[in-house]
Amino acid sequence: SQQGEEDPQALSIQEGENATMNCSYKTSINNLQWYRQNSGRGLVHLILIRSNEREKHSGRLRVTLDTSKKSSSLLITASRAADTASYFCATDAYGNKLVFGAGTILRVKS
Amino acid sequence: DTAVSQTPKYLVTQMGNDKSIKCEQNLGHDTMYWYKQDSKKFLKIMFSYNNKELIINETVPNRFSPKSPDKAHLNLHINSLELGDSAVYFCASSQASDNQPQHFGDGTRLSIL
Numbered sequence: 001s002q003q004g005e006e007d008p009q010a011l012s013i014q015e016g017e018n019a020t021m022n023c024s025y026k027t028s029i030n031n032l033q034w035y036r037q038n039s040g041r042g043l044v045h046l047i048l049i050r051s052n053e054r055e056k057h058s059g060r061l062r063v064t065l066d067t068s069k070k071s072s073s074l075l076i077t078a079s080r081a082a083d084t085a086s087y088f089c090a091t092d093a094y095g096n097k098l099v100f101g102a103g104t105i106l107r108v109k110s
Numbered sequence: 111d112t113a114v115s116q117t118p119k120y121l122v123t124q125m126g127n128d129k130s131i132k133c134e135q136n137l138g139h140d141t142m143y144w145y146k147q148d149s150k151k152f153l154k155i156m157f158s159y160n161n162k163e164l165i166i167n168e169t170v171p172n173r174f175s176p177k178s179p180d181k182a183h184l185n186l187h188i189n190s191l192e193l194g195d196s197a198v199y200f201c202a203s204s205q206a207s208d209n210q211p212q213h214f215g216d217g218t219r220l221s222i223l
Contacts (some may be wrong), residue, residue, distance in 0.1 A: 031209050042114070042200055042214035043153075050209055086151060096141060096204055097166055098212065100153040 005087060019076040023089030024069075032048040032065055032072050037086045037103070039063040046074075046087075064079045081110040113137050116201050116215040123191060124223050131186045131218045133201030139213070140206040141165075142184035144176060147198040147217070159184050160206050188220075196222045 007022045023032070031050045035043040047063045049056045049072065056063045062075040076083055086105050090098040114135045123129055135142060143166075144156040147159040158166035159178040173189045184201060200218050 033211060035214075037151075040216075042216045043202075043212075045213065048209060048211050051184035063215070084156060087151065095158075095165065096206070096208070096212070097155060097158065099155075103151050 006087070006101045006104040008104060009102070012107045012109065013079055015079060015081055015108055015110045016056075017079055017108075019079050019083070019106055019108070021074045021087050021089075021106070023072045023074070023101055025072075025089075025091045025101075026070065026079045027091075027093055029067075030094060031089075033090045033092065033098065034061075034063060034072075034074050035088045035090060035100075039085075039087065043088065052093070076106075079106075079108045081108050111217075114213050114215040114220050115202055116199075118143070118218060119216065120219050120220045120221075122223065125191055125193060127191050128187070128189045129191060129220070130188070131199055131201075131220075133184045133186070133215060135182055135201075135203040135213070137203055137213060139203035140181055141204050142178065143202040143204075144184065144186050144211065145200040145202065145214075147200060148198070149197070157184075157186075175189055191220075191222050193222050196220055 033048045034046040037043045049065045061079045065072045086103045088103045090100045116133045142159045143158045147153045157176045162178045175187045178184045198217040201215040202218045204210040204212040
């Protein structure tokens with residue numbers, strides 16, 4: 001069954017605004033990862049947050065993890081048109097076996 | 111200098127045919143994966159190999175047979191193709207240890223006529 005579920009399914013914002021995407025999951029995890037997929041391309045790894053971490057930053061990206069609520073969020077600050085893509089969370093319960101959510105489609109309008 | 115490369119990028123074929131997709135990674139990773147992404151963009155793992163040994167085999171029809179000649183290559187052979195096999199197939203690789211990101215190829219779009 002699907003582990004991660006993203007919310008919202010789609011998000012449309014203006015360039016310069018912040019974008020927040022949420023992910024919920026069901027079982028215990030070793031880590032949670034966020035990936036970006038541009039149209040017609042493969043997934044690109046953005047951030048990995050371990051189960052004992054609560055927050056992680058990478059450039060304009062900020063990821064939080066709340067294991068008590070089994071949820072994570074991805075914040076993209078000062079969005080750019082180039083951030084337009086689908087964003088997926090993936091949970092790793094064991095052995096690098098990733099279970100992906102359905103993704104959030106982000107559109108950044110210039 | 112593509113890290114994970116798949117061929118072909120597009121594959122259009124008739125129902126009942128047999129086809130193969132090839133994947134190669136030059137990252138020195140020990141583990142390789144095959145994923146299937148359906149028309150709703152839902153991505154699901156199919157297989158995982160570590161140093162040529164099968165370690166993950168999800169509930170995939172046995173018409174799908176992965177083969178890993180060495181740790182840098184993982185090919186996917188599909189027999190007797192069905193309409194429901196139409197999807198984008200992604201190869202990925204990672205280090206074998208825990209908490210490792212995966213690196214994906216650009217996918218092979220398989221269309222069954």
